[in-house]
Amino acid sequence: MPGGRRAERLAPYxxxxxAVLIIVVLRLWPLLLGVNFSFTGDGARNGIAVGLDNYRELLDxxxxxxxxxxxxxxxxxxPVAVAIPGLLATFIYFRVPGHRLFRxxxxxxxVLSPVIVGAIFNLLLAFDGPANAVLGGLGIGPIDWLGDPDVAIFAVVGVHVWATFGMGLVVFLAGFATLDxxxxxxxxxxxxxxxxxIWHVIVPGLSRTIQFVFVTTMIGLLTSMFGLLYIMTSGGPEGSTYLPEYYIWIQQGQMNRPALASAASTALFLIMLVVGLLQVSLLRRAGRED
Incomplete structure (x- = not known):
């Protein structure tokens, strides 16, 4: 019997x-190697410890x-990227006419490839494309959606939100299944x-679901927009649509500077960690206040 109890205690481990071994080997160990590599040099200084030089270069x-x-x-x-699937899931939950079709x-x-989505919206948002044709019919001047540095990042982010909010919608619908x-x-x-x-019943009842969607949406915005950026703007115009993941690819794939790319990857990881922890903390505090 003592042996049986010992086996029962060891069974969960x-x-x-x-799973723990896979995470350590495929996630944590490469992460530690990347952080260590970020403190070495590129080119003639390859493999030589350079301290914080790469991080100083990033800031410059x-x-x-x-x-x-x-x-x-x-x-x-x-918040807008999270509110869109949340509101649509709410309407589906209340069974608006055609809710099965909308789902x-x-x-x-x-399910569409970012390359396909980017190519489609390149045509739609072209200066002489359908979007500006509609605006022209409303008496509004054409907008250079992908050529204006002040507009391009909003256009790419908007396309990304349109292409990915379906996943958040599914998570919200799963959360509604647990709502009283x-x-x-x-x-x-x-x-x-x-x-x-919505404010006094649904939001408090789905607080954990909202936290999850906030964190996963943030991760998607920071790490899953490379395909759209590459197809739609290639980081332009004038570098206005650069994001850390695109910068990392440029340094690694075109500039052949893996150490600097590792430093940028480490910075991106820290940004995601800090922003994610702040979001969860704020959402939990708001949930307690409600």
Missing amino acids: VLVAP DPLFRTALRNVGLLVLLL GVYFFPA SALVDAARVDGASLAQT
């Missing part, structure tokens, strides 16, 4: 050991500073408006 590079500013812009736009239509862009429908019915009986029901 044995079961999780393969205007393209990397532009990438950091764009990260700040993404953080500001993040499939909204998810469809998520009696609370929603009680709010209706009390005469609460849709906005009041």
